[in-house]
Amino acid sequence: MNAALTALGVSAPVLAAPMAGGPSTPALVIAAARAGGMGFLAGGYKDAGALAEQIDQVRAGGVPFGVNLFAPNPxxxxxxxxxxxxxxxxxxxxxxxxxxxxxxxxxDDDHWSDKIELLLSRPVPVVSFTFAVPHPAVVRSLRAAGTLVIQTVTSPAEALQAAEAGADMLIVQASAAGGHSGTFTPRRTPADVPLPWLLGEVAGSVSLPLIGAGGLATPADMVQALRSGAAAAMVGTVLLRADESGASLAHKEALAGAASRGTxxxxxxxxxxxxxxxxxxxxxxxxxxxxxxxxxxxxxxxxxxxxxxxxxxxxxxxxAGTGHHHATPGPAVRILRRLASHL
Structure with a gap:
């Protein structure tokens, strides 16, 4: 087992991405852990009270988990x-x-201060940030509370900024990812480059452990991400139709009928x-x-x-990410174990 997986407290290098707006449920996070990996609660668009309720539900499952927040980047x-x-x-x-x-x-800032206060007063195993790097003092405080801090980046320049702020790991998100790009400069859409190339570029800029994300939806995708330097792979879209997903019925139906559609x-x-x-x-x-x-x-x-x-x-x-046609119904544990089957 690599050091990054040991730090995360997981045995399988396949993680369930945070998907704000409903898809990431406590049940999905717990299922990801049952499959040997880790899931992330999506703190975006929730106030601190709603997030605390979901954290309590996952804690009751006795599994490793993470919480993702949108860092303010007006x-x-x-x-x-x-x-x-x-x-x-x-x-x-x-x-x-x-x-x-x-x-x-x-x-607004999506209840930023209240949620940081929650995570400092009731620490969780892992916190990840998207959209921007929080102030280094926030990162230091979370780490001092025993929390592993992970930052989403979309370029080598962002990776350097995250490393300087004290992040423990990086989620390297390729443009193929579904939902919002984690870019720090949203007026410029990130270049459409393959994840393996982006992982290589980021690895050449920083020495932090990397988690590959963006368009990953098959066992072969997982293998390629790990061979390209990622310590683990993170998937989202492929879980949207899972039994534990909170995605709306309309969203699931659209994915089911979109096999030949692009994004x-x-x-x-x-x-x-x-x-x-x-x-x-x-x-x-x-x-x-x-x-x-x-x-x-x-x-x-x-x-x-x-x-x-x-x-x-x-x-x-x-x-939806570019691998959306691989999203299937069924238990999330089965989907995640299938993705890890060639690792």
Missing amino acids: LPVDPAEFRRYARAIAPEGRAYGLDLLSAEAVE VVTRAFTGRPARALPNRFIDRYGDLAPFGYPALHHLTSPLRRAATAARDPERINLW
């Missing part, structure tokens, strides 16, 4: 551009009785680049959307909730 929206976009998508909201036209731009990178739903299955909303508004996170996320949230309840896949964010 991308303020231009007020005029926000109003223009709200006008453009207003007809979509009216289909569900929503008034998007009068929405105000919300610029696109869009900011239409959140104002920040994210990879998804294409749908009518992206087709109509992808080129119109301004940069602006989290303002656009809050603007489109009511529409996405209503469309999800109606099982309308054309108005929701169908996050």
Whole structure:
């Protein structure tokens, strides 16, 4: 067993990625551990109380686990551009009785301080960060509390910044990943490069253990990631249809019917680049959307909730990585063990 797996407290080098917005449930995190790996609770879009409840549920399972947070990296929206976009998508909201036209731009930090306070007062085994590197003092405090700190990066430059801040490990996320890119510079979509190449570039810049992520969905993908220098591999999209996944029925159905479809990178739903299955909303508004996170996320949230309840896949964010056609239903333990079968 390599040193990174020992530090994580796991026996299998296949980890379940945090997927904010519902897919990452306590049951999915526990299942990942039962398969010999580790799962991450997604702290994004939750307040500290809701996150604490999920942490308690996983602790009761007596398994190793991690918690992921979105580190603040404001991308303020231009007020005029926000109003223009709200006008453009207003007809979509009216289909569900929503008034998007009068929405105000919300610029918040996703309850950052409260969640850091929670994780310091009730330490968890592992904390990972996405979107930005937290202040080194935060990293030092978490490590002093006995928590392993992992940072998501998308380039060698970001890896250097994470190493300087004191991160213990890095998640190297390729552009093939589903959902939001972890890039620190969201106005520039990361280059579309293969994960093995990116792992090699990052390994040449820092000496920290690396976890490969982005588009991994088959046993062969796992082997290639580890041969390219990763100590472990992290998967997300391939678990979206698992029994323990909290992904919406509309999302699961869209994945089931998307075997021949590709994916696109869009900011239409959140104002920040994210990879998804294409749908009518992206087709109509992808080129119109301004940069602006989290303002656009809050603007489109009511529409996405209503469309999800109606099982309308054309108005929701169908996050998916390039390996989405390998996502299958069934127990997460079985899916993860299959992925690790050639390691």
